[in-house]
Structures are given as structure tokens and as C-alpha cells.
Amino acid sequence: MLLPALATTPAKVALRFPGHELTYAELASQASSVAYGLVGSRRVAVWARPDVRTCVVVVGALLAGVPVVPLNPKLGERELDHILTDSAPDLVIDDLLPDGPPVDLPEPDGEAPALIVYTSGTTGPPKGVVLPRRALASNLDALAEAWEWTADDVVVHGLPLFHVHGLGVGVLGPLRRGGTVHHLGSFSVAAAAEALETVGTMMFGVPTMYHRIAASPEHASAFAKARLLVSGSAPLPATLHERLEALTGQRVVERYGMTETLMNTSVRASGDRRPGTVGLPLAGVEVRVVGDEPGEIEVRGPNLFLEYLNRPDATREAFVDGWFRTGDLAVVEPDGYLRIVGRRTTDLIKSGGYKIGAGEVENALLEHPGVAEVAVTGEPDEELGERVVAWVVATGTPSTAQELTDHVARLLTPHKRPRVVRYVESLPRNDMGKVLKRELR
Numbered sequence: 052m053l054l055p056a057l058a059t060t061p062a063k064v065a066l067r068f069p070g071h072e073l074t075y076a077e078l079a080s081q082a083s084s085v086a087y088g089l090v091g092s093r094r095v096a097v098w099a100r101p102d103v104r105t106c107v108v109v110v111g112a113l114l115a116g117v118p119v120v121p122l123n124p125k126l127g128e129r130e131l132d133h134i135l136t137d138s139a140p141d142l143v144i145d146d147l148l149p150d151g152p153p154v155d156l157p158e159p160d161g162e163a164p165a166l167i168v169y170t171s172g173t174t175g176p177p178k179g180v181v182l183p184r185r186a187l188a189s190n191l192d193a194l195a196e197a198w199e200w201t202a203d204d205v206v207v208h209g210l211p212l213f214h215v216h217g218l219g220v221g222v223l224g225p226l227r228r229g230g231t232v233h234h235l236g237s238f239s240v241a242a243a244a245e246a247l248e249t250v251g252t253m254m255f256g257v258p259t260m261y262h263r264i265a266a267s268p269e270h271a272s273a274f275a276k277a278r279l280l281v282s283g284s285a286p287l288p289a290t291l292h293e294r295l296e297a298l299t300g301q302r303v304v305e306r307y308g309m310t311e312t313l314m315n316t317s318v319r320a321s322g323d324r325r326p327g328t329v330g331l332p333l334a335g336v337e338v339r340v341v342g343d344e345p346g347e348i349e350v351r352g353p354n355l356f357l358e359y360l361n362r363p364d365a366t367r368e369a370f371v372d373g374w375f376r377t378g379d380l381a382v383v384e385p386d387g388y389l390r391i392v393g394r395r396t397t398d399l400i401k402s403g404g405y406k407i408g409a410g411e412v413e414n415a416l417l418e419h420p421g422v423a424e425v426a427v428t429g430e431p432d433e434e435l436g437e438r439v440v441a442w443v444v445a446t447g448t449p450s451t452a453q454e455l456t457d458h459v460a461r462l463l464t465p466h467k468r469p470r471v472v473r474y475v476e477s478l479p480r481n482d483m484g485k486v487l488k489r490e491l492r
């Protein structure tokens with residue numbers, strides 16, 4: 052059973068969002084109504100705003116065994132159109148929740164698709180990652196072991212609910228343990244501090260959030276009280292790890308994951324929390340580093356996705372001999388700890404923990420009348436990890452950097468917008484006409 056606590060701890064608080072909380076009994080009852088309304092659906096989408104309603108819909112879909120596509124509420128027109136065309140949901144759930152007469156809901160098979168989460172690639176539009184129930188169940192149990200995570204934990208976070216980090220680990224994680232989700236609505240250091248000061252035991256965040264925490268010494272004592280601070284979705288710089296320790300006395304636990312694989316490795320709660328490392332493979336997950344060091348990380352195990360929706364070609368290419376190729380480069384330390392040192396391609400950018408494909412941003416910019424040629428790169432950014440930079444050869448039609456930025460935000464999503472636009476006379480290209488992005492840095 053994926054979420055046994057729905058039946059076993061009715062009186063306990065399952066979900067707490069600003070101004071709204073639900074016990075397990077209330078969640079079970081509301082999610083069951085949604086599930087009854089979804090029986091017979093092939094696939095549904097939900098506007099994944101950070102609220103109780105999103106969690107009720109996701110739990111309802113899990114009870115009904117209907118795969119659910121969480122939609123970023125800020126999706127722009129082009130990206131939304133792609134996701135809805137590609138996933139073809141029977142229903143897009145917004146304010147009005149589905150409802151229906153009670154029926155028996157047998158627990159779906161472990162291989163049944165549970166979530167379809169869209170993730171960017173180097174070129175083209177995002178791909179739908181189809182995640183089965185056994186991936187969620189096995190991964191959440193492995194994390195529980197690694198983090199000594201129990202029903203007594205109250206997990207504090209302000210992560211978006213349309214990605215694996217916030218929804219898979221940050222909501223379904225506490226619900227599988229029978230603990231409590233304490234969502235901040237949106238992340239702020241002050242709100243996170245208050246939650247940890249009062250009820251929270253653990254916090255999940257991306258490095259950008261920890262960067263903001265480190266810049267707020269007035270709140271250090273609250274973070275000092277947490278049982279466990281966990282970082283992931285992008286590298287936590289060793290210097291930031293050390294600054295946080297100096298400020299709070301806490302050594303942040305880092306874990307490494309991917310939409311396609313859920314979590315692969317983590318530093319253990321009881322382990323050596325070495326800065327700059329993502330620890331050891333989780334129980335049941337096989338990890339190997341292939342080729343000369345730094346080599347590419349490949350993964351095998353019950354945590355893996357089923358396929359990219361409608362993309363058998365991309366699914367095939369992602370595997371060698373049953374191992375999933377992550378594209379991440381790492382070295383293995385003598386005691387087996389992984390240290391991630393980079394990525395195989397420069398065309399994937401991680402900004403604020405969001406994955407952004409250079410190609411999708413380039414395609415969006417090429418639709419603007421002011422853009423003749425463009426190359427998009429990622430540059431180091433202290434707060435965001437990397438920032439999106441657009442190198443633009445202008446047409447005769449004038450455009451401002453702000454117009455180009457807004458154009459990308461409107462077509463794709465605001466977090467994919469370039470933070471910097473650099474106008475250039477021409478782009479460096481090789482004999483084949485391919486842009487030499489390394490020369491742009």
C-alpha cells in the first residue's frame with residue numbers, strides 16, 4: 052500500500068498549508084471523493100498550486116490508480132500547449148474537484164504509472180517522465196532509512212508541487228511515513244525559520260534557498276534546532292555548506308536525484324556529512340561511474356521511471372544495458388561517497404534548482420522578431436547556481452533585453468527567462484555551422 056497512514060492515523064495532521072490543514076481522516080475522505088470521480092479516467096492533469104487542493108487531487112488520483120500530470124501554474128502558452136497535447140489528459144483539474152459515488156478501489160499494481168512529470172532536455176520541448184508507484188514507494192522507504200525519517204517528523208518546505216522534489220519527496224514522503232507536511236505556501240527564510248522554531252523537524256530545500264538562509268543570520272537559531280536540513284536538486288557549494296555550519300551548527304545533508312530516477316544517493320543522517328559530496332547509493336539503488344574519472348553516473352534499480360511519454364526513441368537512448376545514463380559526471384571517493392563535478396552537456400542549465408534546456412529557450416527566442424540568431428548558455432551565479440544567458444544577434448527590428456525576457460516568460464515559464472541578454476555581432480561557429488558555446492564564456 053502506498054499510503055497506509057490514510058487508514059491508520061485518522062486524527063493526525065497530514066497536511067498544513069498557510070491557513071489550511073487536513074488530518075489524515077479528512078485527507079482520506081476528500082481524496083476518496085476525488086478518486087471516485089476519476090474512476091475510468093485514463094490520465095488527468097492538475098494545476099499544481101502550492102495548496103491543500105493539489106495534494107488532495109494527487110492523493111485521489113493515486114487512490115484511483117489514474118496517472119496525474121502536475122502543471123506549473125505559471126506555464127506559458129507554448130509549453131502548456133505542448134504538455135496538454137503530449138499528455139492528452141481526460142480532465143484538467145483546477146478549482147472544481149471531481150466527485151462520484153463510492154466504489155471499491157483496489158490498490159493498483161506497483162508498475163502502474165502514478166505521476167507524469169515534465170522535465171527539460173537539451174533540445175526540444177520537455178519530456179513527460181512516467182513514474183510508477185513502486186519507484187515512489189521504494190525510494191521513499193530508502194530515504195526514510197537514510198534520514199531516520201519517521202511519523203514523528205514534520206517536514207517544512209516551500210518547494211513547488213509540480214516537480215519530484217516538492218511533490219514526490221516533500222509531500223508524498225511525509226504522507227507515506229504518516230508524518231506531517233508543513234508547506235510554507237511560498238518559500239521565505241522568515242517563514243521557514245518560524246516553522247522550524249515551532250513545529251518543524253526537517254527541512255527540504257534547493258541550494259538557492261540555503262543561500263538565502265545563510266544571508267539571514269537573524270534567523271540562525273531556528274535552523275540550529277532542526278533535526279535535519281536536506282539540500283538537493285543542484286549542487287550545494289562546499290563554501291555554502293561551511294557558512295551554514297558556522298551560522299547554525301548544522302551540517303546540511305545533501306542528496307542527489309533526478310526526475311527520471313527519484314533519489315539515487317544521499318549522505319546518511321548518521322554519516323559523515325562532508326561538504327561537496329552527495330553520499331552513498333540509497334538502499335536498493337545501484338550506482339556506477341563509467342569511464343575515466345570524472346565518469347558518467349549510471350543508475351539501475353526500483354527507483355527508475357518507466358518511460359518518456361510518447362518518446363520511445365528518447366527512452367531507448369537514455370539506457371545502456373538496462374542502466375540509466377544520468378548525464379552527470381562524478382568522482383568516487385575512497386569510501387564510496389560520490390562527488391558530482393559537472394554534466395556531460397553544456398545545454399542543460401540548473402537555475403534555482405529548476406532544469407532548463409538551452410534549446411527550448413533558443414527556440415522561444417527565435418520566434419521573437421528582434422532575434423536573428425541566438426545561443427543560450429548557463430553562467431555561474433552565486434544565488435541561482437547558474438543563470439540563463441542569451442547571446443543574441445539582432446535583426447533590424449529593435450528589441451530590448453526586457454522584451455526578450457518577458458517573451459520567454461510568456462511562452463515557456465518565468466523561471467526559464469534569461470537573466471542576462473548580451474547582444475553580439477555574430478556567434479562563433481565551427482565549419483559545420485554549429486555554435487561553439489564554450490567560446491561564448
Ligand code: MCA
Nearest residue numbers: 214215216259283284308309310403404405457460465466
Ligand atoms: C519574474 N517573474 C515573472 C517575470 N520575471 N513573471 C512573468 N514575466 C517575467 N518576466 C515572477 C516569477 O514568476 C516569480 O513570481 C517572481 O517573479 C520571482 O521569480 P524568480 O526570480 O524566478 O524566482 P524566485 O521567486 O526568487 O524563486 C527562487 C526559488 C525558486 C524559490 C529558489 O527558484 C524555486 O522554487 N526553486 C525550486 C525548484 C525546484 O523545486 N526544483 C526541483 C526540480 P512568484 O513570486 O509569484 O512566484 S526536481 C529535481 O531537480 C530532482 C528530482 C531533485 O534532485 O530534486
Ligand code: AMP
Nearest residue numbers: 283284285286306307308309310391406
Ligand atoms: P531534474 O531533471 O530537474 O530532475 O534535475 C536533475 C539534475 O539535477 C541531476 O541530473 C543533477 O544534474 C542535478 N542535481 C540534483 N541533485 C543534485 C545534487 N545534490 N548535486 C548536484 N546536482 C544535483
